[in-house]
Amino acid sequence: MKKTVIITGGAGFIGSHVVRLFVTSYPEYRVVNLDALTYAGNLENLRDVEQASNYIFEKVNITDQTAVNALFSKYQPEGVIHLAAESHVDRSITSPLDFVYTNVIGTVNLLNAAKELWKDNYEGKRFHHVSTDEVYGALGETGFFTEETKYDPHSPYSASKASSDHFVYAYADTYGLPVVVTNCSNNYGPNHFPEKLIPLMIHNILNNKPLPVYGDGKYTRDWLYVIDHARAIDLVFHQGCAGEKYNVGGFNEWKNIDLVKLLCKQVDEKLGRPAGTSEQLITFVKDRPGHDLRYAIDASKINKELGWKPSVTFEEGLSKTIDWYLENEEWLKHVTSGEYQQYYEKQYN
Ligand code: NAD
């Protein structure tokens, strides 16, 4: 009999890489991709695996407890990897309630469905909640987030993710649900929606549009190639200790302004444009309210206990990412038509 794993948010950026990894690495699993296909969900991300015999897509909104229960009852999963979320900080500032519905209530709905289905026997079951380093708040110029760092979220997005993490631990403590949690730093790579820094800058460089850097551009993020995040999820899902959390990060800190300049240089080189062409597009714009100064992950626990470390250097990862966007103009055109234009006008003009 096949083991069934439900992956939520599998049509999104990170979720699609996790789905691909599981469908191709575990032919003996049945992988069910549960996704509502919001503006961020895109089945084009999974064209190469959609015909696989061990892959199933189900369009379900996790805010709908009845629909979630029906899906659990239909597929009887042994495992859940939960990535579905509203994920963009700027959108959470304008529409916080959407983040409460999906990230908090949606997570509790999934926990309820898993608890109900597994209540007679937790043996061999696992609920993996995919979370973020933003739950820890902001660092100053030094230090790292460890698994012991206290939660201190600042944006409605990070507050909703922190809340969902607390519910996951509460279900472990109260009902004994076998959970694992990963808190990861900023991802980048193919299929990244161009509302986030790296793909937005690549898209604008390609189209000779202004490159909007918030505030003074000195904010710092720790970047990880998305496939390395998917590998970490695979390891923790299979080998992590129940009830434990694992930080995942790239050991790779960049100030936004330096990263944007690097992107300008690399894209110009690949397009054969004269050096310095795209840097002229950099425009400092109004800062993000409540902007966290710096994130940096101490990923030594997952490294020591499970042997995980990034497999791709930033230089390789960024080059592969830019090449992907250059080779996938159609994808970029599709996701930047319609709703994206309205969002962009509202956010940047
Ligand atoms: P994304 O926005 O690209 O994708 C989210 C997916 O969830 C989409 O496919 C969307 O359709 C789906 N979704 C949204 N609301 C839903 C709902 N109510 N019901 C069902 N499906 C719904 O997000 P991402 O960047 O791939 O992030 C995935 C997860 O990883 C999130 O939980 C996020 O908090 C976490 N995370 C992201 C990063 C990052 O850098 N992107 C870093 C650490 C953790």
Ligand code: DAU
């Ligand atoms: O740390 C993990 C988190 O990383 C994830 O949990 C989130 O889902 C993901 O969106 C990301 O959050 P950030 O807010 O760090 O990512 P974003 O790409 O939106 O912004 C990165 C930095 O770049 C941040 O300091 C804000 C800045 N920025 C962003 C945009 C979109 C700009 O200067 N200009 C921009 O136009």
